[in-house]
Amino acid sequence: MKAHPGRLASALLLTLMLASGASAQEGRDPLMRLERTARYSVEVLMDSARLMGLPTRPIESKVLEGLSKNASPRLILAVARNVFRSLRDARAALGPKATLDELDAAASALRVGMTQSELGQLGRSQHGKLLTVPLVVLVDLISRGVPRDTASQTIFQLWQRGAADDDFLGLWRGVERDIVSGADPGAALLNRARQVPSREPPPVSPPRPE
Amino acid sequence: MADSKQHATAIAVSLALLTTTGEHAVAQNASELEARLQAGAMMSTRRGNPLPLNALALTPGIRYADRRFSVSASGEAWLNGERWELGSSAAAFQAQTPLLHGVRAEVLANATRRFVDPSLQNDQLDAEGRVHFMRQRGGVWLGSGVARPLRVSTVTNVNVNSGGVWTRLGSTTLRGSVTSFFFTKLASPDTIEETVPCTAQLDAAQPLAPTGTGMAAIQSSNPGCRHQSRLTDLEASVRWQHRLLELTVRGGQRFGNSFDVTPESRQWASGQAAFWVSSQVAAVAGGGKEPAQPTRGLPARSFGSLGLMLAYWPIPRGVVPVATPASLINAFELRPAGTAVQRITARIGGVESVEIMGDFSDWTALPLIRRGRDQWELLVPMSAGVHHINLRIDRGQWIAPPGMPTMKDGFNGEVGVLVIKP
Numbered sequence: 096m097k098a099h100p101g102r103l104a105s106a107l108l109l110t111l112m113l114a115s116g117a118s119a120q121e122g123r124d125p126l127m128r129l130e131r132t133a134r135y136s137v138e139v140l141m142d143s144a145r146l147m148g149l150p151t152r153p154i155e156s157k158v159l160e161g162l163s164k165n166a167s168p169r170l171i172l173a174v175a176r177n178v179f180r181s182l183r184d185a186r187a188a189l190g191p192k193a194t195l196d197e198l199d200a201a202a203s204a205l206r207v208g209m210t211q212s213e214l215g216q217l218g219r220s221q222h223g224k225l226l227t228v229p230l231v232v233l234v235d236l237i238s239r240g241v242p243r244d245t246a247s248q249t250i251f252q253l254w255q256r257g258a259a260d261d262d263f264l265g266l267w268r269g270v271e272r273d274i275v276s277g278a279d280p281g282a283a284l285l286n287r288a289r290q291v292p293s294r295e296p297p298p299v300s301p302p303r304p305e
Numbered sequence: 306m307a308d309s310k311q312h313a314t315a316i317a318v319s320l321a322l323l324t325t326t327g328e329h330a331v332a333q334n335a336s337e338l339e340a341r342l343q344a345g346a347m348m349s350t351r352r353g354n355p356l357p358l359n360a361l362a363l364t365p366g367i368r369y370a371d372r373r374f375s376v377s378a379s380g381e382a383w384l385n386g387e388r389w390e391l392g393s394s395a396a397a398f399q400a401q402t403p404l405l406h407g408v409r410a411e412v413l414a415n416a417t418r419r420f421v422d423p424s425l426q427n428d429q430l431d432a433e434g435r436v437h438f439m440r441q442r443g444g445v446w447l448g449s450g451v452a453r454p455l456r457v458s459t460v461t462n463v464n465v466n467s468g469g470v471w472t473r474l475g476s477t478t479l480r481g482s483v484t485s486f487f488f489t490k491l492a493s494p495d496t497i498e499e500t501v502p503c504t505a506q507l508d509a510a511q512p513l514a515p516t517g518t519g520m521a522a523i524q525s526s527n528p529g530c531r532h533q534s535r536l537t538d539l540e541a542s543v544r545w546q547h548r549l550l551e552l553t554v555r556g557g558q559r560f561g562n563s564f565d566v567t568p569e570s571r572q573w574a575s576g577q578a579a580f581w582v583s584s585q586v587a588a589v590a591g592g593g594k595e596p597a598q599p600t601r602g603l604p605a606r607s608f609g610s611l612g613l614m615l616a617y618w619p620i621p622r623g624v625v626p627v628a629t630p631a632s633l634i635n636a637f638e639l640r641p642a643g644t645a646v647q648r649i650t651a652r653i654g655g656v657e658s659v660e661i662m663g664d665f666s667d668w669t670a671l672p673l674i675r676r677g678r679d680q681w682e683l684l685v686p687m688s689a690g691v692h693h694i695n696l697r698i699d700r701g702q703w704i705a706p707p708g709m710p711t712m713k714d715g716f717n718g719e720v721g722v723l724v725i726k727p
Binding site: 199 | 713
């Protein structure tokens with residue numbers, strides 16, 4: 096059968112159009128899925144974050160998460176604003192040297208009720224270690240019903256005693272298991288925290304004046 | 306004609322078509338609706354009363370479960386020749402209290418109909434209360450209850466006391482239980498099947514009449530005579546699951562005097578294996594020995610089965626509001642699979658699709674690939690650092706995968722928080 100040149104040209108054109116459409120879609124800003132007014136507000140929020148030297152990725156990620164979970168534009172914007180505020184406060188508490196992961200985890204901790212001063216206290220006793228895992232564990236414990244003060248104090252004490260990331264994750268596993276088994280969340284944390292070994296000797300108390 | 310040693314042997318060759326509508330379909334309040342229909346061919350023989358080899362069984366069942374209670378019903382219908390007959394069936398109710406300091410109370414009530422063959426079948430109502438002490442990987446329980454067999458002229462109420470222990474070691478579940486039965490038997494011609502005479506009126510040394518004639522004579526001379534029966538079952542089971550293979554082995558020992566426990570019911574053992582050829586086809590084989598149920602007048606029996614399970618699929622979504630129960634997920638793991646790549650593996654049985662999403666995918670859902678009946682896998686580019694991740698089953702609700710810290714997502718849900726070290 097003889098191919099018609101006109102049909103061939105049309106098919107080629109259609110293919111080119113589809114290909115160009117697909118590549119345009121691939122390169123499209125993912126925030127385009129957000130309703131226009133809300134998108135404008137998010138863009139302003141991200142510009143503000145850039146100006147303040149804050150990472151914009153957590154804000155953008157939260158917006159995309161909200162879109163995938165079919166949240167309303169209004170709720171997405173409210174949550175994005177909350178993320179922005181908590182990032183700003185976390186940076187103020189931890190200082191400019193905090194890593195992106197630390198900032199993100201610290202912002203989450205602030206959102207579940209940890210105070211800026213408690214966060215600052217943790218940041219000041221870092222001794223070169225990363226705060227990410229203790230903060231991730233802290234946020235989970237508070238979400239599971241451990242009283243906020245008990246959780247922050249316990250994590251802070253373990254942090255000062257030199258607990259490592261694996262200690263914090265082991266503590267989390269133990270507390271989670273106890274809570275599932277019906278234990279009181281606060282009591283479970285205190286009980287499990289006692290079993291975490293001390294990694295550093297307690298600070299030597301200053302000598303008393305004769 | 307009945308034999309003195311009533312012995313039923315059933316060989317089931319079942320080609321099962323299991324259409325499951327709503328296997329673990331869970332409503333937003335964690336309620337659960339499950340319905341199933343099983344069709345199969347079965348052959349069974351019992352001495353003196355064979356069941357046709359071409360009998361076909363349909364087994365529909367439905368179950369609704371909430372956090373506090375569950376109700377279920379199941380039945381079995383037999384195509385016997387050209388006529389349908391009702392086989393075994395059951396209706397059950399179970400209610401439980403919330404878990405408090407690892408302790409939970411439970412009430413169970415059942416109405417069951419047992420069908421051995423067209424000439425041997427009866428009904429029973431029973432209720433039991435249990436107290437469980439549960440930990441993450443094991444637990445113990447104690448229970449007490451009463452059962453009322455119907456259409457069994459030889460038995461009054463049955464007092465049942467039970468206790469048990471279970472533990473889970475990796476993919477193996479071990480279970481042990483002790484159950485004691487205490488009941489009164491009325492001497493009647495039917496009791497000869499269990500060789501339980503009215504001892505108060507009988508010389509123990511006197512051999513029992515193998516036919517109904519002797520017993521009828523005893524009963525006619527002592528119409529009110531009764532026998533107090535007591536027997537205890539000790540049973541253990543092991544269930545092991547590895548990739549495509551499921552094995553279940555159980556065995557038991559019955560204690561009681563010779564009037565209550567026939568020799569063939571002293572010990573029993575059985576096993577069953579299922580090998581999943583694909584996600585929807587499994588070869589099933591099993592066999593063993595089951596003890597008698599003297600409270601219901603059902604004899605001990607040996608059985609063997611060989612079958613092929615052909616299909617298994619969940620409810621069309623949208624019929625029931627669906628959420629994902631974390632309890633469906635038997636395992637969820639991430640392992641490094643190269644530079645900045647993680648291999649996600651999950652063991653989730655009886656579902657059609659598993660998806661994940663997170664910041665690493667710009668919150669686009671990524672379907673996991675089925676690698677076996679309950680094995681799912683996906684390679685995901687994921688750099689070192691903190692990542693937020695969600696998982697969903699059968700396009701249900703997004704949940705945090707088990708085994709990792711979680712946090713609220715701000716959208717009335719939760720995300721899992723992964724920390725991947727450099």
